[in-house]
Amino acid sequence: MELKLKINSKNIFPKGGILIKSASVEVWLHEIQNMGLTPDAVKVFPVPSVHANELFGCLVVCNQSKIVEIKKNNFFQLIENKLFVPEYTSITPELTQQEWHTLFSDEYHLLHPEIGLVELKDEVKWTDLIQFPISKEIEVTAPSKTVSIPHFITSMRIEVDQEKILEGIENPVSEEEMIEKLPFNMKKLLNGNNREMDKFLAYLEKNPEMAMKLAIPLDTLGTGRGGYGGSFSFNTGIGSHFNFGWIARFFDNLSAGGNNATGFFRYGFVLLFVVLARSCKGSEIKSELPSILVFIGIIIFVIFMISLLTGSQSGSSRSSGGGSFLVDSKRFNTLQSRYEKLAEDYIARGQYEKASHIYLKLLKNNHKAASVLEDGKLYREAGAIYLKYLQNKNKAAECYEKGHAYSEAIVLYKELNENEKTGDLYLILRNKSEANTYFNIVIEEYKTNFQYVKASLVYKNKIGDITEAQELLLQGWKTNKDAGKCLNNYFANCKSAEELSLAITTIYREEVSEANAAVFLHLLKHEFTKHEELEESIRNIAYEIAADRIGTNPDVASELVHFNKNNKLLLKDAMKYKLKMKK
Incomplete structure (x- = not known):
């Protein structure tokens, strides 16, 4: 009997196998895995070629009800669980079921147009073909525990170092940046020498930003306005009832000219004045007093004339000499206006830290220094000044909060007993348990004052407990404490x-x-x-x-x-x- 394959438009028999065309066992295994099958779930039979000792491929026998993606391979139909034929083919002549069992043995058979009819006797044993690699002992080093990267930001806060912030405002320029050679004597300027002050003002007019580097504040000794300090008194005699400050001023005016002769008369006058004071005893004056007074008057006249002569030669040296003189109002106002103008220029350019430095260190206007930083949205810096220089914890806490320095703001709000604010900031930091602790303190305070509506709003909006909020509102209605508002909020909830x-x-x-x-x-x-x-x-x-x-x-x-x-x-x-x- 000769069996022939005939092309058919559809599959008459069920699909029972997949033919993989390749002589390589490695390709077989690779294709089986690509089709989503496992070697232990299927049977694989090698298919011989028409040439001796060659393989045509292999036939994978799988579950007929299971449809798989076969890639580039081919499905085969299974007839009477005996013969595999390609899909879309039929076999002639047609055989009865008994003839199938009589003509074919219990083994599978494959009929292919290229290789003819072959019997599939030997199933592939993967254990004989696959060689497992020799295992090696490898020392595994466990990696350190990784840090999980958050997918979104839940809260943000900034840690503030108050000393560092203030250092940048108080000392914006390092000592290395100071100019060594200046057209005035810094030591004399700080001692209040008016001549050096004139030089300093002229220098600032040409170099206004040098005020930041030189940092000479208005309240430095000799640069602040005030009264003269030369007040003298004696323990006994008539001198104990008078103030001799005018004498000190007179001596200073003489010595300001820098004339040696004038200095000599100055000390001589002091000596005579002491002799005069010693000659006074209570209300009694010795008989020598009139002659001494005449002598003193002559000396004063001579000194006065000499001071006029030296004054005409030295020009304005009396007003510009060193010593204990204070800067006059005109120079003081000039220096102050220069500083203020420089600060305003910095504000206009958006350099708020430099402007704040001028107000803080040069003009000694701490409040303005803080407000300038606040206007420039430098809230952390403003908070540091409010706290250190103005001791204003309320403003400092507000600025720290605006600057996201929540930890520093919480410390201040706790000191101010601002419990609700403290709870709000803990909520921002996602610390709900600590926030609820302070919210409960607020609720108790409201309940003590019979403010049930406010207490319920804290429960509802801050803690998120609507049940407790309703209980408080109902309590306010029952006790007739702002009953109308309590019940209105109760219904609104x-x-x-x-x-x-x-x-x-x-x-x-x-x-x-x-x-x-x-x-x-x-x-x-x-x-x-x-x-x-x-x-x-x-x-x-x-x-x-x-x-x-x-x-x-x-x-x-x-x-x-x-x-x-x-x-x-x-x-x-x-x-x-x-x-x-x-x-």
């Missing part, structure tokens, strides 16, 4: 019409009395228009309250108009009833 209906009915039955019925009726007017489906039930409750009270209070009839706005007859009837009852 109801999320649905059903919940509101239940709340109104329950409170009406259990918590409404003659004392608070009028308030309850007034609140029903606000709830009546919220939900159309509740209008009838609320109207009925309003009628019941009005019926109980209308005998003693005829004005209650007017309240019913709000629940029947389209009923104009009710308005007339209410007016007639009230008029009748009053008569």
Whole structure:
């Protein structure tokens, strides 16, 4: 009998195998894995070629009900569990079931147009073909525990080093940046020498930004306005009853010229004055006093004339000499205006830290220094100045909060007993347990003062506990502590019409009395228009309250108009009833 394959338009027999064309066992295994199969779940039979000792490929026998992606391979039909033929083919002649079992053995057979009919006797044993690699002992080093990268930012805070921040404002320029050669004597300038001050002002006019580097504040010795300090007194005699400060000023004016002769007369006059003081005893003056006074007068006249002569030669040396003189108002105002102008220029250019340095260190205006930084949104720097120089913890805390320095702000708010603010910042830092601790303190304070509405808002908005909020509002209604607002908020917290209906009915039955019925009726007017489906039930409750009270209070009839706005007859009837009852 000769079996032949015939092309057919469809598969007559079920799919039972897949042919892989390759002589390589490695390709077979690779293709099986690509098709999503495992070697232990299928049977694989090698298919011989028409040439001796060659392989045509292999046939993979799999579950017929399982459809797989075969890639570039070919499906084969299985006839009577005996013969594999290509798909879309049929076999001639047709055989009966008995003939199939008679002609073919129990082994599988394959009929292919290229290689003919072959018997599949030997199944592939993968254990004989696959060689496992020799295992090597490898020392595995466990990596360090990784840090998880967050997918989103939940909170942000900035750690503040107050000393570092202030150092940048107080000392914006290092000593290396100071110019060594200056057109004035810094030591004399700091001692109040007016001549050096004139040089300094002229230098600043040409180099205004050098004020930042030189850092000479207005309150430095000799650069601040004030009174003269030369006040002398004696323990005994007539001198103990007078102030001799004018003498000190007179001597300073003489010595300012720098003339040696004038200095000599100065000291001579001091000697004579001491002799005069010693000659005084109580209210008695020795007989030599008149002659001494004449002598002193002559000396004073001579000194006065010499001072005029030396003054004309030295020009303005008296006003510009060193010593203990203070800078006059004109120079003081000039220096102050220079500093202020420089600070304003820095503000205009957006250099708020430099402007703040001038106000802080040169003009000694700490409040302005802080406000400039705050206006420039340098909140952490402003907070440091408010805290250190102005001791204003409220402003410092506000600035730290705006600058996201929440830890520093929390410390200050705790000191100020701002518990709600403290809780708010802990919420920002995602520390809910600590936040609730401070919110509960706030709630207790509100409850002590019978501020149930405020306490409920903290429960609702900060802690997120609506149940406790409703309990507090109901407590305020029961104790008649701001009862109207409490019950209004209680109704407002109801999320649905059903919940509101239940709340109104329950409170009406259990918590409404003659004392608070009028308030309850007034609140029903606000709830009546919220939900159309509740209008009838609320109207009925309003009628019941009005019926109980209308005998003693005829004005209650007017309240019913709000629940029947389209009923104009009710308005007339209410007016007639009230008029009748009053008569």
